[in-house]
Amino acid sequence: MSDLEKVLVVEDEDRIRKLIRMYLERENYEVIEAEDGETGLELALKEDFSVIILDIMMPGKDGIEVCKELREEKNTPVIMLTAKGEEANRVQGFEVGTDDYIVKPFSPREVVLRVKALLRRSSASTFSEIDSKTRDLIEFPHLLIDNDAHRVTADGNEVGLTPKEYELLVFLARAPDKVFDREQLLKEVWKYEFFGDLRTVDTHVKRLREKLSKVSKDAAKMIVTVWGVGYKFEVTEE
Incomplete structure (x- = not known):
């Protein structure tokens, strides 16, 4: 069984998903991908992740709905990906329990830093x-x-x-x-x-x-x- 911190990336754009995965794996995170909200929610509820990176705008079940349903059962830290001009959606994201957000276009290094910061805030000492x-x-x-x-x-x-x-x-x-x-x-x-x-x-x-x-x-x-x-x-x- 892997001892690596496990991150779920839920994003419908294949290029963005692969880029985030590459940078996180370089930092020794285990990365699981989901290309739509339904699959992402199913994985998030079935498995335990250290952090979930969730795109806000996806066809079908969007990031807001995924986070809302997730919060009914789990407290997994969530970082939402939003586009410029999606101010109202970003507010909605915080309302349903998002912990942080990153605005597109973003630097993959920023994603890594945000993941590390969120893990520091949510980690427990012995x-x-x-x-x-x-x-x-x-x-x-x-x-x-x-x-x-x-x-x-x-x-x-x-x-x-x-x-x-x-x-x-x-x-x-x-x-x-x-x-x-x-x-x-x-x-x-x-x-x-x-x-x-x-x-x-x-x-x-x-x-x-x-x-x-x-x-x-x-x-x-x-x-x-x-x-x-x-x-x-x-x-x-x-």
Whole structure:
């Protein structure tokens, strides 16, 4: 069995698919290809991939639909490929759970760098190798975030989050009771300036609350909506 990180490339243009594959294989990634959304989704659900690179515009099942259906079952990191001028589609991509995007035309080296960065953000360290006293832990009643292991537990139950959901939770949790408006969260968490559409933040907050709520209602309540402003992380006294 291969020990290489496995990447799924879902892209209907054969030339782009082969180019991405060549550059990733040079960096010792195992690459699986899919030339349409239906095949890509089937592979993504059947096998475990470290990262999925997904073209947004494909005939049949497009990248938005693939990511939306994938997120119902898995938190695999997703990088979306978009064309210039597809601003609305890019926003849609973030709303359904995309973690990053790359605009065409792109440098294959950029793809490699984005894959490496996403893997760093989503990788977990081994508990036994790090002294608990030096761990990067964020602890509250009902919620524990182990930033070294990239692991979230609520009332003792592990919560599976996408990289972007995790980053949003950590950002809020590091500044309890501080209110952030949606523009601030987009800039700090997504590192991307949107033009007026702020639904991406609302969608991710909703998804984050739902996932926390499944294992701990108390943990979910810590993410508070400040009406007319934005969101904050609220810690109540036990």
